[in-house]
Amino acid sequence: MDVIELLESAALLTPEATATPDDLTAHDIWDLLTHDDWETALNLLEDHADAPPPPLAFWERLATAAQELRLEAGTAWCHWRAAETRNGMIRADLTLGARGAPIPGRGTLRPLWDIGNRSPTGAPAVDIAGLWVEHTPTLAPGERATVRLVPLTPARWTHVRPGQRITLHEGRPALATALVTEVHLRTA
Template sequence: MALVLLQELGDVQPCPPAFWTLLADVARLLWLESDVVWYEWRRSEASAGAFLAELSLHDGGRARKAIAGLWVEGRVALEPGRCARVRLVPLTPEYWGHLVPGDVVTMHETRVAAGSARIVQVVPPVPMAS
């Protein structure tokens, strides 16, 4: 229960990467592996910033240049032709800094576009606590 309350605190206000690392460590001690993965994801968001977006997959394949980690909210996988809210953590931040809510990015896994995502929110990196 304490982890849930602390996570909710992190959802309300930006928390530094160390906060999420501590939650991941506690979850690891409690054998809550899915929570460990989520808290480590949130640590990445706090470190690099993130983009919340609505992603629609095309009925086809999925190349990367402006590379980002992808987390599909509320699902294990997103099937072709479906839409879902996603979280993107830029792995090449220099290609992402210009994006604002309303912008659309195209998803590739090959030369053919696999989907497109409309940016809903930009989450800046959280400064390291001193």
């Protein structure tokens, strides 16, 4: 399948029936594709695909198209959104504490999180979630940003709620604190 076929198939997943005059539709994407503006079509699909959330196939097709267009950031974002579709997502405001270097923002870090779970002995247990920093490629020590988390084991995160504080660990003490603002988990 070539790039234009991938983008066309993804565009078909854009809901036309509920579109307002200001909404992005499959017709808009097809218009860009007929003018060979593939990168703009891909970017628009990435940015406007949230209500209702598209199926996993949408993000997988966009990731393949971005990869074929050699768009590293777009490929990473579409793979990330596919992971969110599979496992769910938690959004939080994170403040990074003292650390020797900035943390990468494009979903490559899979840190440990204290979200209130306990081990069989009653000690704090940590859980893994991927980390995406919104609107910046890195987050330096002392900086604050909105982050997206994709839990490795969503069932262990079902008790997490907006307003809850969670901590990021790379050892002791905690490296960062985050205030949960949004929770959308897939546990089935």
